[in-house]
Amino acid sequence: MPEGDTVWRAARDLNRALHGKELTRCDIRVPKFATVDFTGRTVRDVVARGKHLLIRVEEEWSIHSHLKMEGLWHVYPKGGKWRRPAFKARCILETETSTIVGFELGFLRIIPQAEEDDAVGYLGPDLLGPDWNAEEALRRLRADPARPVGLALLDQRNLAGIGNVYRCELCFLAGEHPLTPVGEVKNLPRMVELAHRLLEVNKGRSTRVTTGSMLRDPLWVYGRTDRGCLRCGTRVVRSELGDNELEQRVLYHCPHCQPARDTA
Template sequence: MPEGDTVFRTAAKLRAALAGEELARSDFRVPRYATVDLRGQQVTEVGSYGKHLFVRTPTVSVHTHLKMEGEWRVFRCGQRWTKPRVSARIVLGTEDVEAVGFSLGTVEVLRAEDEHTVTDHLGPDLLGPNWDPEEAVRRLRRYTDQPIGLALLDQRNLAGIGNIYRSEVCYLRRVHPATPVGAVGDLTALVHEAHRVLTKAAHEPPWRPLAYGKTRRPCQRCATPLVVALLGESVPDRDRTARRERGIYFCPRCQPAPGTSE
């Protein structure tokens, strides 16, 4: 799933193509918004918050979320699209360019004044201008018994981290991802590390993983082979409780499991 750095760069790409321009075409290929027509409206801004992206006009905010496979691409008018047309869920065009959202997980057209309803429940945006590390730490500390690897994924604590960067941040801070939040020695430093990593990934791509996806590769600190394990949580799924698990990558020597010593 694309993480905060990808969404941040996507917003910058769309901003360069659309901001300040009048829309000559809008095509929403989702039933609920099929009749929405934004032609003649000016794109005032394109922004992101965590993993959420917003294309704004004076009256509406077009909210999209990439989820697992979504992507925005920009083409010159008349240029052949480089992804299947059937996967396009939204097209916003000016006289010169077309911005096409392919395989988007979420497409919403909100009144401009209602955009906040998407982000009100989220924690501080790691890549936002009002990033607040103290608030992020406060939110994390509400879940002292939860593994830090799960707490970092919870967008209600801090917005923008996904499966890749939770492993990276924990590796850099030498914290096992299964360590309970309350047992993390310096939670403030870990939060600052998350901000540093996401900022570097957003502004100096690509981020070259140190731990994620490096199973059996030598740790860059101690040469111990890195390992992968599953870390999950129980989530409601209609009439039953399901177990959702994803891989965590770590060094078993530098990041000893909770209850063990190095």
Template sequence: MPEGDTVFLAGHRLDEALAGRTLVRGELRHPRWATADLGGRDVLGVRSVGKHLFTRFSGGLSLHTHFRMDGAWHLYRPGDRWKRPGHQVRARLEVPDRVAVGFSLHDVELLPTDQEARLVGHLGPDLLGEDWDAGQEAEATRRLAADPDRELGVALLDQRVLAGVGNLYKAEVCFLLGASPWTPVSGVDPAEAVRLSRKLLLANAWHPEQSTTGSMARGRHHWVFERTGKPCFRCGTRVRVGGQGAGVQERPAYWCPHCQPGPIA
């Protein structure tokens, strides 16, 4: 599932391409919204909230989309060949010189703009939100610390705690905190976990490449994420992976047994 910074960047690029323009074509290829015609509406802006996107139109209407595991928004010039097949298209928003195409989008919904909170009001503070401040940091810390016995990796992925962390940043935050993903929240400083999460997301918010090590060299972008069996950059111990979470919420958890002492899978 895309990280919050990926969704943030997608929203920013859509906003740059569409905001302040009038749609010459606006269609949704979704059973529930197939008859909706957005053509002629002005695009007021595009906003990300955690891993959710809202495209706002004149007339007080918003389009909500979520990437889930395989969704994406692409931008093209009219006449360009699309990089994904047409049968994956769920939305098409076109202004005179740009075409925004949403592939394999999930949770597609048209709703009044003043009802957006119905879909995202349950989320924790958005780590990349424009309104982030000391109060937002304190609230995210409070939510993370509220269940001290919960596994740290599971808590970081809970969007009701803080919005934007995915499996990549979960793994890297745990590494930088020096705790295994199965360590209880009480075993770390929750305020530091929140600050690290925001720091890593901010570092990668304005470009598609994601590095948590500070290096863009091939194979050195991440400390432990997807580095199973490879030597830890700090101590040389081989990175391990194990399942964390239950049922559909299970995700692979990567860790260095030496640098991250504590419970394991």
């Protein structure tokens, strides 16, 4: 599932393939931008911003994409066999040596670089960005103390890069039920620091690990309804949580390690 670490790796790999290179092909398979052709133009750089990715073409334009749930970018040697069917491709860029393909992208659009801040400026501090600011992330989280922490962590306006896997694992590691109001979280600064540490540790890995073990069980509770909590063995509860019906996301927690607050 694409989260901030996935997008960071995609930006790194695309930047290696495209930075300073002239495009020999540009095929954008999104109707609104199908006539855009950057052939002959040079890619300045590729950067990640939370879960967003920006491919900057010279000093003027950016190819702005978001992976959503299914999207991914692949880099192939020019002429190499694709690992996904061609009908799923939304963007194809080529240089003299490489073919870069964006498959099933959540969205893709072309924007002037001068409008990048309008496109991604609403995001909170980027957990993997050079300007990561834990205090600003905490300020944004604390601005709505009644909001369940399981929703606040997933809100990219608070801090950018956390997806559903990290949301579940962070609540577990902090010993907090996902419905605990932000204002009642026992150690919110530690949770934010842990989020930063986990994404930093995992950004170079193909397998996301929160337990410290890449060989056995990489996650504590996420997806473990059939196996139980890795720490205590209690049956993991699977539910859904979102701000509305359209934004419901699967949630996992251990009722023993993450007891609900006693409201009596």
